[in-house]
Amino acid sequence: MPGAPRTFLVNAIILKHMDYGEADRIVTIFSVERGKLRAIARGVRKIRSRKAGHLEPFMHARLFLSQGREWPIITQAQTTDSFDGLRNDLVKIGHASYVVELLERFSSEDGDNPALFHLLLETLNRLEDSEDLFQPTQYFELHMLDLQGFKPELIKCVRCSGVIQPADQFFSAELGGILCPKCGPLVSLSQSVSLEALKYLRHYQRSTYTEAKRAIINDKTRDEMGRLSRYYITFLLERRLNSPDFIKMVDHLRSLPTDQ
Amino acid sequence: MDWVTWAYKPFCMPSLPEPLQNLVESFERLPGIGPKTAARLAFFLFNAPEPVARNLVESLQSVKQDLGFCSACFNITLATNPLCEICSDESRNSTSLCIVEEPLDVLALERTNAYHGLYHVLHGVLSPIDGIGPDDLKIQPLLERMRIGKIKEVILATNPSMEGDATALFLQQQLLTFGIKITRLARGLPVGSDLEYADQNTLSRALSGRQEMTG
Numbered sequence: 001m002p003g004a005p006r007t008f009l010v011n012a013i014i015l016k017h018m019d020y021g022e023a024d025r026i027v028t029i030f031s032v033e034r035g036k037l038r039a040i041a042r043g044v045r046k047i048r049s050r051k052a053g054h055l056e057p058f059m060h061a062r063l064f065l066s067q068g069r070e071w072p073i074i075t076q077a078q079t080t081d082s083f084d085g086l087r088n089d090l091v092k093i094g095h096a097s098y099v100v101e102l103l104e105r106f107s108s109e110d111g112d113n114p115a116l117f118h119l120l121l122e123t124l125n126r127l128e129d130s131e132d133l134f135q136p137t138q139y140f141e142l143h144m145l146d147l148q149g150f151k152p153e154l155i156k157c158v159r160c161s162g163v164i165q166p167a168d169q170f171f172s173a174e175l176g177g178i179l180c181p182k183c184g185p186l187v188s189l190s191q192s193v194s195l196e197a198l199k200y201l202r203h204y205q206r207s208t209y210t211e212a213k214r215a216i217i218n219d220k221t222r223d224e225m226g227r228l229s230r231y232y233i234t235f236l237l238e239r240r241l242n243s244p245d246f247i248k249m250v251d252h253l254r255s256l257p258t259d260q
Numbered sequence: 261m262d263w264v265t266w267a268y269k270p271f272c273m274p275s276l277p278e279p280l281q282n283l284v285e286s287f288e289r290l291p292g293i294g295p296k297t298a299a300r301l302a303f304f305l306f307n308a309p310e311p312v313a314r315n316l317v318e319s320l321q322s323v324k325q326d327l328g329f330c331s332a333c334f335n336i337t338l339a340t341n342p343l344c345e346i347c348s349d350e351s352r353n354s355t356s357l358c359i360v361e362e363p364l365d366v367l368a369l370e371r372t373n374a375y376h377g378l379y380h381v382l383h384g385v386l387s388p389i390d391g392i393g394p395d396d397l398k399i400q401p402l403l404e405r406m407r408i409g410k411i412k413e414v415i416l417a418t419n420p421s422m423e424g425d426a427t428a429l430f431l432q433q434q435l436l437t438f439g440i441k442i443t444r445l446a447r448g449l450p451v452g453s454d455l456e457y458a459d460q461n462t463l464s465r466a467l468s469g470r471q472e473m474t475g
Contacts, residue, residue, distance in 0.1 A: 016389050021292040047450045053459030057389075057422045082461045087422060090429045097388035104389075242391030249393055253433060 007066045010034060011080070013120055014059045015100050019045065027055055027074065028104060029063065032117045036107045039065055039072040051077045058083045058096050058124055085128040090250045095133045098243040099123050099140050105237055106148045116147045126209070134222050135213045141229045142205045150236055153177025154202045159187065169193050171228055173235035191231060197224040280306060332405065334381040334398045336363045346370075346379060353377040355412040359402070359431065361385050361419060369417065377415075380405065385423040386430055394430065402431075406438050413441040420447050 012031035020026045023045040030036050044052040054061045054077035064076035086092045103120055107113065119140060126136035145151055156163060158177035170184025171177070171193045178198065184190050200221060204212045217225070234240060275281060280302055287298035305313050330337045330344035337344035346352060346366070356377030360366055366379050382397045394400075405411070414435055418424035428444055435442055448466035449458055458466070 048453060050454075050457040053462045079459050079461070082459070084461065087425055088429070090426060090433070093422070093426045093429075094388055101389045243388040245391065246386070246388035246393060250430075253430075 004067065007064065007075075008033070008072075010063050010065065011117075012061060012063055013100075013117070013124070014055055014057050014061065015104050016057050017041075017055065023049075025055070026071065030103060030107065030117060030120060031063075031112070032114050033112055035112045035116075036104070036109050037072065038109070039063070039074050040068060040070075041074040041077075054079045056082075056087075057100065058086055060121060060124070081125075083124055083128050086124065091133065091247070091254070092127055094243060094247040094250050095137050096124060096127050098241070098247060099127070099137065101241055101243045102141065102144060102233065105241070106144060106150075113147065116144065119143055119147065122209070132213075134217075134226070136209075138222075138225060138229065139204055139209050139212055141233065142201070145233075146205070150176070151205070152201075152232060154198065154205060157183055159183035164198070166195055168195050169198055171232070173232045176232075191228065193228060194221070194224060196221045197228065201225055201228070333379045334383060334401065335366050335379060351376075354410055356415065357405075357411045357413070358415040358417050360417045361424065361427075365417065375415075377413075382418070382427065385418060385421075385427045387423045388426070397427075399431070399434070403434060406435065406440075411438075411440060413443065416442065416444045420445075 010029070010031035010033045012029040015028040015030055015036070017025045017027045020040065023043045025041045025044050026038055027041050028036065028038050041051055041055055043049050044055060046052075051074060054063075055074070059079055060081040060083070062078045062080060063074050065072040066075050067073075083096070086096045099120065103116070107116065123136050123140040126139075127133060130136060142152075152171075153176060154164075156178075157180040158172065158175040159179055160183050162180050162182075164178055164180060167181060169181060169192075170179040170187070170190040172179055172184075172187045172190040174189065175187065178193065179187055179190055184192070200215055200217050203215055204225075230241075230244065276284065283302040283305065284295070284298045287293055287301050288295055290298075293301070305316070326339050327336055328339035329335070330347055331342045332347045333344060335344045335346065341348070353376050356375075357380055358369060358375060358377055359380045359382060360369065361382055361384065363381055366381065369375055369379075380398070380402050382399065382402075384392060384397050386392055386394065386397070406414075414431075416428040416431055418427045432442055446469050447462060448469055449455070449462065455463070
C-alpha cells in the first residue's frame with residue numbers, strides 16, 4: 001500500500017476478542033479514526049503481557065498499531081476508561097454485550113463513523129452509571145439504526161404515506177416502519193403496536209438522551225418497545241442475536257427466591 | 261477428469277499426490293495452522309524416518325481411544341478410570357474445590373504445588389456475545405456435586421477476563437445458597453513485572469489487595 005502510513009494511533013473501544021495461535025488474540029475494535037477493524041495482539045494471553053489489561057471487551061483505550069501483512073498489529077495500548085462498573089454486574093455485562101453485539105453486527109470494516117463511536121461510548125458510560133438499563137439500551141438501538149441508515153419510519157404510514165393518527169397501529173419490519181390501521185392488516189407479518197409504545201418510540205427517536213430518559217414508561221410498554229425493536233433488528237440482520245438470551249437468563253435468575 | 265477440472269486446470273496450482281494433499285488438508289484444520297505451515301509439516305513427515313510418523317499415528321489414535329473425562333471433575337483422564345488421579349487421591353483435601361475453565365488450568369495450578377484440594381473443570385466460560393450460556397458448561401454437574409454437601413470452600417479460578425469475571429459472578433450467585441466460603445483468585449502484579457506498564461485495573465486491584473509485611 002504505497003503512501004499509507006505504516007503505523008497509526010486510534011482512539012477505540014474493544015468490542016470482542018478471539019484467541020489465536022499460541023498466545024495471541026484477534027481483537028475487534030471500533031475506533032473514531034477508522035471505524036470497525038480487526039487487529040492482532042501478539043502474546044496477550046501470557047501473564048507478563050503489558051497490553052492484555054488494556055484489551056478487554058468494553059474498554060476504551062488508545063491503541064498504537066502497525067500495519068501487518070494480514071491484520072494491523074497492536075503494538076501499544078493505554079486504557080482511557082476501563083468501565084469497571086460494567087464488569088462487576090452480570091446484568092450490566094449482559095446489556096453492554098448486547099450493545100456491542102448490535103454495533104458489531106451492524107457495522108462493516110469500511111471506514112470511520114465518529115458519531116456511532118460517540119454513541120457507543122456514551123451508551124457504555126450510561127450503562128455503567130445508571131440503574132435503569134432499559135433507557136440507555138433503547139436509546140442506543142434507535143439511534144444506532146438511524147446512524148446506520150435503518151431508521152424506522154414512525155411518523156407516516158409506510159404504505160399509504162398518510163399521517164399516523166393517535167390510535168393503535170401496526171409495524172412492518174419488511175417495509176421499515178409504521179402502518180396505519182387500514183394498511184396494517186393488508187401487509188403480511190405486520191405486528192400490532194399500541195399508541196403508548198409508538199409515542200415513546202418516537203420520543204426516543206427524536207430526543208436527546210436527557211429528554212428521553214425523563215419519560216416515565218410503565219413495564220408493559222417497555223416490554224412492547226423492546227420486543228418491537230428486537231423484531232425489527234432480527235429482521236434486518238436475518239439472524240438471532242446472542243446476548244438477549246443471556247439477559248433473559250440473568251433476569252430469570254434474579255427473579256428466583258434467594259433461599260432454595 | 262470431468263470437463264470443469266479440465267477447463268480450469270491451467271489456472272490451478274500444481275496439485276500434490278493425493279495422500280500428501282490429504283495430510284496437508286488435515287493439518288490445515290488444526291487451529292493456528294495455515295496452508296504453508298500445513299504443507300511444511302506434511303513434507304517433514306514424508307521425509308522423516310518411519311518411527312516418527314508411526315509414533316504420531318499411535319499417539320493420535322490413543323488420544324481419541326484411551327482418554328475420557330473424569331465423572332466427578334471433568335478433567336481429562338484415562339477412559340478405563342471413571343475418576344481422574346486427583347479425584348481418586350484420598351490424601352487430597354476433599355472439602356476444597358477449585359473451579360477452572362480448562363483442563364490445562366488444572367496443570368498450571370498443580371505445578372504451583374500450593375493447592376491440595378479438588379478441581380472442577382467447566383470446559384469454557386460464559387460469553388454473552390458468542391451465545392455461550394450456563395447450559396453449554398459443566399455447571400449443572402457442579403451444582404449436583406455441591407448438593408452432596410462435602411465441599412466447604414469454593415475457589416473461583418476462572419481467567420481474569422470479562423468472560424471469566426462474568427462466569428465467576430454467575431457461579432457466585434448459584435453457590436450462595438449452599439452457605440459455603442466462596443473465594444476468587446487474587447489479582448495483581450506478576451512476579452518480575454514493571455509497575456510502569458501495569459494497567460490501571462490491575463494496579464488498583466493490587467493496591468486494594470495489598471498485604472501487610474510482618475516479621
